[in-house]
Amino acid sequence: MKLICIGRNYSNHIAELQNETPDAPIVFLKPDTSILLKKQPFFIPDFSDNVQYELEILVKINRVGKYIAPEFAHKYYDHIGLGIDFTARDLQEDLKEKGLPWEKAKSFDGSAVIGKWVSKSKFKDLNNIAFHLKKNDAIVQTGNTKQMLWNIDAIIAHVSQFFTLKIGDVIFTGTPLGVGAVATGDILTGFIENDEFFSIKVK
Ligand code: ZN
Numbered sequence: 001m002k003l004i005c006i007g008r009n010y011s012n013h014i015a016e017l018q019n020e021t022p023d024a025p026i027v028f029l030k031p032d033t034s035i036l037l038k039k040q041p042f043f044i045p046d047f048s049d050n051v052q053y054e055l056e057i058l059v060k061i062n063r064v065g066k067y068i069a070p071e072f073a074h075k076y077y078d079h080i081g082l083g084i085d086f087t088a089r090d091l092q093e094d095l096k097e098k099g100l101p102w103e104k105a106k107s108f109d110g111s112a113v114i115g116k117w118v119s120k121s122k123f124k125d126l127n128n129i130a131f132h133l134k135k136n137d138a139i140v141q142t143g144n145t146k147q148m149l150w151n152i153d154a155i156i157a158h159v160s161q162f163f164t165l166k167i168g169d170v171i172f173t174g175t176p177l178g179v180g181a182v183a184t185g186d187i188l189t190g191f192i193e194n195d196e197f198f199s200i201k202v203k
Pocket residue numbers: 005006007054056085172174175
């Protein structure tokens with residue numbers, strides 16, 4: 001399986017990192033080895049001094065598909081989740097500056113947190129899902145899918161032009177404003193509305 005990740009999908013996060021607004025979704029992949037195993041802590045890798053959390057709504061693909069039209073995209077997923085796209089920001093800035101791929105900064109072991117899954121039927125409107133991240137006791141990041149530049153169906157339509165989607169693939173839909181660094185001892189807990197989707201310890 002593969003993890004397909006979208007970059008710069010929230011204008012407030014684009015401004016925060018002083019990036020340009022893209023004309024089309026920015027897409028990168030993480031391998032299955034990047035998934036943080038259940039109940040395991042996240043270990044800050046020694047190649048970075050600035051690992052940041054990016055809280056993101058996740059979508060799990062349940063049908064094989066290619067060239068999926070936006071109006072049929074909803075048939076390709078039943079479950080919504082919440083996760084973190086951990087990013088070694090210092091390394092990413094360095095790679096970006098040189099025009100090099102981001103994988104070393106984005107796709108290292110443990111960099112993909114995938115919380116629990118819930119049926120999409122639990123949500124009244126997938127384009128209005130509020131989510132937030134707590135670091136220790138403070139809320140550090142909040143977002144709502146209504147702020148996305150490309151919604152879930154538009155993302156599926158776009159990425160399926162390039163990659164065949166397979167059952168079990170996971171899409172990370174991008175992060176809103178409020179990314180920040182983690183430190184040893186932090187506990188990160190992710191919520192959709194008031195429902196806890198994951199809780200992980202940083203080591
Ligand atoms: Zn991200």
